[in-house]
Amino acid sequence: MTFTTVFQNIIKILAKYWDVFLLKGVSVTLALAAITVFFGAIIGALLAIMKMSPLWILRAIVTAFVEVIRGTPLLLQLYIGYFIVPLLVPALEIGTFASIAVALIINSSAYVSEVIRSGIQAVDIGQAEAARSLGLSKGQTMTKVILPQAVKNILPALGNEFVTIIKETSLASTFFVGDLMTSYLVVKGQTYLAFESLIIVGVLYFVLTFVLSKLVGAYERRLKQSD
Amino acid sequence: MTDTVLIETRNLTKSFGRVHVLKGVDLQVHQGEALAIIGPSGGGKSTFLRCLNLLEEPDGGDVIFEGQKINRKGTDVDRYRQKMGMVFQHFNVFPHMTVQQNVTLAPVLLKKKTQAEADEQALRLLDRIGLLDKKDEYPRKLSGGQKQRLAIVRALAMEPDVMLFDEPTSALDPEMVGEVLSVIRALVRAGMTTVIVTHEMGFAREVSDRILFMSDGVIVEQGAPADLLDHPRQQRTQDFLSKVL
Numbered sequence: 001m002t003f004t005t006v007f008q009n010i011i012k013i014l015a016k017y018w019d020v021f022l023l024k025g026v027s028v029t030l031a032l033a034a035i036t037v038f039f040g041a042i043i044g045a046l047l048a049i050m051k052m053s054p055l056w057i058l059r060a061i062v063t064a065f066v067e068v069i070r071g072t073p074l075l076l077q078l079y080i081g082y083f084i085v086p087l088l089v090p091a092l093e094i095g096t097f098a099s100i101a102v103a104l105i106i107n108s109s110a111y112v113s114e115v116i117r118s119g120i121q122a123v124d125i126g127q128a129e130a131a132r133s134l135g136l137s138k139g140q141t142m143t144k145v146i147l148p149q150a151v152k153n154i155l156p157a158l159g160n161e162f163v164t165i166i167k168e169t170s171l172a173s174t175f176f177v178g179d180l181m182t183s184y185l186v187v188k189g190q191t192y193l194a195f196e197s198l199i200i201v202g203v204l205y206f207v208l209t210f211v212l213s214k215l216v217g218a219y220e221r222r223l224k225q226s227d
Numbered sequence: 228m229t230d231t232v233l234i235e236t237r238n239l240t241k242s243f244g245r246v247h248v249l250k251g252v253d254l255q256v257h258q259g260e261a262l263a264i265i266g267p268s269g270g271g272k273s274t275f276l277r278c279l280n281l282l283e284e285p286d287g288g289d290v291i292f293e294g295q296k297i298n299r300k301g302t303d304v305d306r307y308r309q310k311m312g313m314v315f316q317h318f319n320v321f322p323h324m325t326v327q328q329n330v331t332l333a334p335v336l337l338k339k340k341t342q343a344e345a346d347e348q349a350l351r352l353l354d355r356i357g358l359l360d361k362k363d364e365y366p367r368k369l370s371g372g373q374k375q376r377l378a379i380v381r382a383l384a385m386e387p388d389v390m391l392f393d394e395p396t397s398a399l400d401p402e403m404v405g406e407v408l409s410v411i412r413a414l415v416r417a418g419m420t421t422v423i424v425t426h427e428m429g430f431a432r433e434v435s436d437r438i439l440f441m442s443d444g445v446i447v448e449q450g451a452p453a454d455l456l457d458h459p460r461q462q463r464t465q466d467f468l469s470k471v472l
Contacts, residue, residue: 135309
């Protein structure tokens with residue numbers, strides 16, 4: 001296996017299967033990551049609110065949830081989602097993709113809740129004190145003073161979570177959900193060119209995450225400037 | 228200064244963990260009075276001031292504002308805080324709002340004023356402190372002194388009955404102290420009830436009706452500025468003043 005043959009094989013694979021990688025793989029990976037982060041952010045925000053609640057029971061539930069999610073492998077969570085979600089709501093006849101998406105969302109919500117909580121707590125305590133000293137209620141202080149500032153901490157971190165999820169969705173290929181890593185399995189199965197297929201998929205993952213990280217970084221710098 | 232008591236504390240106590248920061252503080256602040264609180268760091272001055280509008284919750288004792296005990300469960304503290312303006316050492320202006328929005332936020336949100344009324348008032352207040360031309364800037368463009376002046380009018384926009392100043396010049400570059408003190412001076416001259424925690428002895432002497440010396444969680448001594456600063460009776464006051472004057 002020389003460099004030249006590998007290179008020629010890659011060209012051949014791309015010529016024949018480019019749509020499997022680009023149209024199917026990349027788009028499903030991006031869609032899965034976007035769905036995950038979007039719903040993960042919504043649930044994560046709710047968890048973050050619960051975590052900052054004065055009720056200890058709510059805080060305890062969230063803490064336990066976050067610890068369990070962080071302390072077990074994502075692949076295991078995907079397996080559980082794959083088996084459990086269709087059982088929980090059989091009427092909906094949820095397919096594999098949706099089951100895996102649910103598992104990814106639950107996983108991501110745990111991480112995002114910490115992102116949101118720390119983003120809120122990173123806002124100087126003096127801001128809340130100033131708002132309260134003017135007579136603003138807790139809720140008004142949160143929505144008018146704290147959250148608008150916390151967003152600047154949270155959005156870039158959510159962008160980074162998106163980049164992370166792009167890589168983590170590769171585990172979903174275990175269930176053939178059609179993501180980029182599934183494309184690798186498909187093409188390898190047809191061409192028996194495992195190494196070349198891996199190189200292609202690897203380059204695509206890198207380009208995706210590299211470009212997105214740079215975009216997030218640029219966005220972060222712009223937010224910083226407006227401070 | 229009138230005989231009406233605006234704020235009163237009775238046997239106020241506060242601990243942080245095992246540290247007793249306030250060990251029973253009794254005080255009456257009269258309407259129109261300018262009160263300065265001096266004393267060594269860690270002596271409880273700032274904690275005491277923050278107990279007045281319940282930013283710190285006292286462990287024991289009463290805080291009575293305009294005749295109402297306000298440190299009681301079920302009290303709508305927000306309503307009382309609207310009448311007690313506070314200015315902080317580190318300004319705490321809102322960085323995500325323009326100078327004008329900083330001033331109008333609370334009056335509009337708390338329905339004291341319409342947006343138009345609040346805007347009109349904000350422009351008047353900003354003009355008074357020389358920040359009118361900065362009204363559409365964000366606070367990051369302001370100097371420390373300008374930020375603190377903004378913080379003062381932000382509090383004034385709620386038309387409070389008393390202004391609490393927590394070391395308002397301690398975080399400022401020396402050349403900016405004067406501009407902030409002159410705003411406070413003007414307020415006191417206009418009859419605003421004022422409680423100011425400060426290290427500026429000259430200023431305390433000049434503007435205040437009464438100076439309080441706090442140390443180790445108690446009011447050690449209090450009196451008219453000339454009496455307290457020039458003829459302190461307590462040993463602790465004498466020691467402190469000999470170091471700072």
